[in-house]
Amino acid sequence: ARAKMAAAKPTPTDSLSFCLAQLTAAAGEGLGGTKDTATNETPLGRALLALRTRHIKAAGGIERFRARGGLLPLLALLRRASAAGPAPFLAGPGSSPSSIESAASDGPAPSPGPAPSSASLSTSSPPARLRKTLDLALSILADCCTEGACRAEVRRLGGILSLVTILQCVKTDSIQNRAARALGNLAMEAESCADIHSAGAVPLLIESLTAYQDSHCLQSVIRALRNLADSPQHRLALAQQGAVRPLAELLAAPPDPALTLALVRALLELSRGCSRACAEQLSLGGGLGPLVSLASHPKRTVRESAILILANLCAQGLVRPALGNAGGVEVLLGELQQRRGPSGAGPASQQPLVRAVCLLCREAINRARLRDAGGLELLIGLLRDPHASAWHPRVVAALVGFLYDTGALGRLQALGLVPLLAGQLCGELGDEEEEGKEAASWDFPEERTPERVEAGSFRSLRSWLISEGYAAGPEDISPDRSPERCPRPPPPPAPPEQAQAASPARSPALVRTPRGRSPATEESWGREGPALLLLSRFSQAQDPSGALVTGPALCGLLAYVTRAPGPPSPRALRILARLTCNPACLEAFVCSYGAALLRAWLVLGVAPDDWPTLRARPPSLRSQHRELGEMLLQNLTVQAESPFGVGALTHLLLSGSPEDRVACALTLPFICRKPSLWRRLLLDQGGLRLLLSALTRPAPHPLFLFFAADSLSCLHSLVSPPVSPAPPPATPLDLDPPSPCHYEPLLGPAPIPAPDLHFLLDSGLRLPAQRAASSAASPFFRALLAGSFAEAQMDLVPLRDLSPSAAWPIMHHLHGCRGCGAALRPIPPPGQPLLGSEAEEALEAAGRFLLPGLEEELEEALGRIHLGSQGSLESMGEVLRLGRPRMAVHCARWVLGPGQCTRKRALALVELVEAAGEEAGPLTEAFLAVVMGVEVGSRVPS
Template structure:
């Protein structure tokens, strides 16, 4: 078959020449395009179907200068068609907005006559426009062409054509060209400035062709490239027609284009966007499309619903349309282990939290399992950036008793306590338009009212507590001002007559009288504000002990109070005061070691993280000590009331083993009446119970720290006159040594001459006086003056005795008392005592029946290893020697009134480790020192 004969239109040069001539820029310029329609039409058709679509065709067309005559042709055609003409396939054109902005056609010869079969000039012009616009739209798919069109001023002619020519095909191609140009921010701004948006919006309502509508929708979507442009589109009414088309369109392709456009327009959703989308009936279709079979449509619809939640005015209607259940279900699906990534959950988390600001949506969210979902977010460490937003959302349930009960059962309180000192999330602050829409007509000029306050006011009015919004000041809000909390909560049981419960002077809040507005200074409202507000609400329950008087909750509150960079919120202090003033919480404070924790953290300045290794933290302020003493005084008032005495007695006598130990440990902190603590700790065996528990597995990480502090406090109660100085049994100053009576025997000319030598295992011979040695102890009297063979020997062997251990023995035998010989056998502090010459000397002193030497050696051990300024690590070493007097020395060093709390606790740890399974000696030593008894028999008499 022969090849097709080449035609003139196969040449790009020919087509460009025809285009240039028709545009009035070539040799044939000035002619009316209608007179040369057939060559121009063929050239335009060839450009569109062959040259532009060929590989690299758009680039060649732009490089050969084709865009300039193409745009000039569009200007001429637009100007020629700007006059009214009979309607073609579309609506009648509207007049040009600004004739000055449109170049007039070049003058030329009069148009030639046309036969009746030739199309009318407007029809030919529109065909020319159709082809030229198609070529331009295709060229604008490349960035270089878009920049060239913008440089040549090609945007304004397109806007003119969009305004003048209402034919669907031309509107379609013009919108497509504008949409392609809008892919660059510079062109997008010029299109907005040229006034194209109202014309595109008009096309949405006037056009019936699906392809044309898709091009217009795409152009609007591309024009929404920035927050300013999205706001401009919404303010010019671009959203409502899209929503109406979405509600009426059965075309799947158009539906897909509509949801994509609405997704772009709803980013950072403005008030105008939300209003128009709601008025256009788009909420219901969007909710339905959340289950669309096509993933792209489904995803876009869900994200649009999430974006709409940023506007409070549309959230109630969104909830009525089923949006709450849709968003919760999608977030639950993405939270699934096999679901989407955490980043994709962020808009849904924000939307669900915003839905909590209206009462009607809170009810739907609660019924749909939203509380469990929000609690799951709070427990997830991967969602830590959203935790502050979630906690703020839960504030909306502040006055929903059912929801609060459910949240408490799900474990909200410890999570809130953990949030008090957590790091802030990455969420941005919501604007005023996101506030609750429960009371949209009431707005203060200074600041937007908090959503939870509107909910409270709504509830007060509905329940009849307030006649109208005017009865409650809009300047008062639970999110910014303290709640009217009583300084003394109602007690479930009567307190002791005349007992006063202390509250901080700075914690008092104004009382509400009748319906007068509350005039109170605003409290600090940082990121911890929502968590503190919810905790304060929980603390106002008749018995908040089960949730708040627990170790996690107390640790969170105390960590916030002591670790806040500035003054802590008075609400946190009121929570602690309210809990300690509530008799229903007394047993919980005892069981959870809460009183001991308050004393350790606030009064002594030792937090759980500081034990056993201290951490670098700011210097403890005196306010913390004052607060701790006040809280313990509140617990003392409760403990010494008839109700408290009964509760403590029941715990100590009938509680579980763990509760009995906790009660015995806590009593010295909260009982000041001698009759009460003596009866509970001594008569009813509380002290013995505590001492016995020291060598058992610790029921609390800080148990030994608490126990050391408790025993020290009890010792102060038993002996209040003891001054905070070191115990007298451990001398603080070294006395001058006495004259040595043994050294004269060691010289070359001893006076008097020794009549005896002791032979050690090492072969060393030590001189001695027989008479002095025999009179020193019954052992040596029997050995040297009795019927033993040694009585007739001048060289008496002493077995199992090293030279260092024998040195203090021989000094003592010859009458030395305090000459310093005992100190020479002592190892230095930090060196082990077990296996040392000091232990050997002590054992030999006992074996040789030298009690005075034992006392001297024990005093030397205490002087060197139990120095008041020494470390606690030596206490256990000394106790391991197994000497009763040294054990008492160790306990007195540990429980001394002036001892550092940390050293005291570390010393008790060493004592417990040294005692091991043989806890009897340690128990008796502690009992004797605490009670001030000197003999073991007195200590044993306290055993019950």
């Protein structure tokens, strides 16, 4: 009981004021003091222990300690202790006192202050007591540095230099541990980081990594180095001072879980924006193998940190081959595949892995590993993913590395790379991060040669350039003209297209530089350069039709050629020329409507997304595109009219699938100029009728009706018809001088001659007529008025189902009027419906009364009004819906007229097809008649 009462009795160290007084006194007078025989401790030791275990640990204790001015005497005490003869500490074993626990708290750091005091302390104090005092004081300081205001105060008071001095002078692991922990806490602020670097702490911390084996000490040192790597400049400084190699060597040592975690966290920070020094040291320190092993560590933090370190290392080409040999390719690829899975992480976590995998494609040895591990499928999946569009340029540039890997190219083509590349040409590209020269392929490492000395491989390269004509002589190429020696060198001459890919993925910065044989013929290499290079490689295959002569691929190439912001790359033009000159591609151009697309897009200026709303283009560009289109079509014409082409087209038209036969019939007028060939295939063997019968079916191409209208127009211009009916004039009929009217004299008050007959309409209107003239004009009226019918004896003959307007042209026609203008009366103006109108009634009556001449006159007047300059496309549909063959021919003649705009012609065909509906027979016959130049009613060849 007495012992418990004694333990509960308050002691002087329970007072913060007492502890601060002891601390101040020791800082000012020395570290000695009378030892308390009861506790075997000096008053300073008791005060420091109480501060460490009670006052600092209490809630708000650090703030109270700082507010009461405790940092100033604490730092002064540390200066005195560090200057109290370091020699004993250098030799001592330096084990940490058992009563003091080492903790790793987080916090920032102070700035340089005045140099430590040189006053020596009492030499009567034994080293153990001095060591314990330093341990306690450093532990208190490290705890205080977890609070922001304390970090600023310590920096202001010069605590950083004091800690650096202790690191330098006191070589004991416990002291090093606590000093490093304090520096690590201070380094959590950028200002303190700069001061710690300037104070020379980094070499001392690096030295501690190799001088001590205590795990707690190493963890504190590693954490301090990690916090000191807060900026690219500081990371580079740490790597250049050799901080990475000892960390890598520790990683390769027998594992300690806590130490391993600290190491991977530090290496992750040091490898951000990985410098060459960092990569070299990590590789030389044997860290690649352990990092690959840690990529499967059970602890998530260790595992993810190791994977990100490997990804960061890929930025340095010199380490990528060794990284692949250690198994890094499979690790990074597997992790990216997992993150892109259904339960994977978001795009932000995938970005460093995508970059790493793309960089791994720059060395042949890693490309082989990546290909075998399913990397090609992963890269194609990235290109297909619209959410990964920001990475698409990087992925395409990575795929250039497989340019001469035939097996990989075949696999990429099978996976659908070509249309994806074509889409990259005209789509919105993401911003690609620039890579430095260190990321270049290590298949072609830099050559560091002494001044004025040429390496053998450089001499070989120069000889090759001269032999190939890229350099006139040795003086054109010198090792002095290298990026290291010339700040702004002129662009070097580039090898031909095949040689450009010898080092295909040096870096996007290098790839995008202008390439060409000379400045006069310089070929720009834009962001579309990698995609065009791959497409060019595919186009050089023996039969590239299956991949490149398809709708998506051709649309991508043509969109790039016609819509590139600047002059398009000549490589794109060479690809198109190469495809159109390849006989193996002829059938593909026909079946995929590629030839029609070339004509529409380049010659006529109508792209799929320009239809039906046309987008204007500058006249200069239209002229350039027209010349290109005509050249490409001429290439196809040469192929089509060769013996091989004739056989291929004949087989396609006669034995192909229904879709291919229609495509062949549509394409022939564009690529065939030999009359014997197109007449035989289109006219004699039914190609034209096959095309016309497909107009009302579902369109196999977005521009099918546009293609068809243009094809029919081209064929119409090729045919020399035996009879060429004159097209209806562009002016309305009422502007022509009218012929004399023979019926109007019967309508006056004193008709001459007097009518001997009246026709009674349903409306009650009586129309005068001459019996003889009416009988002579029509077999119907001859039988009605001069035969045995009762109407032959009647003076008032009823005419049923006839309105006055419809009867008006009939009366004029019965009395001999031809072209007097009476036929215009029942015809409504353009824009009004014809079905159910008086014009349709007049046409029906003319047929009922057997007046073919009047039918023709009415149809001619209808065509002039509704298909003339004032007519609309809707009027054309109304005309066709009347269902009269001659009107259908008028419509077809209007569509195929030589003066029509191509776009308006196509829109008219669309209107006619919609108006014809399922009854496409009259429209087909009308177009056959117009194209082949036969009269309406004549027999058209089947």
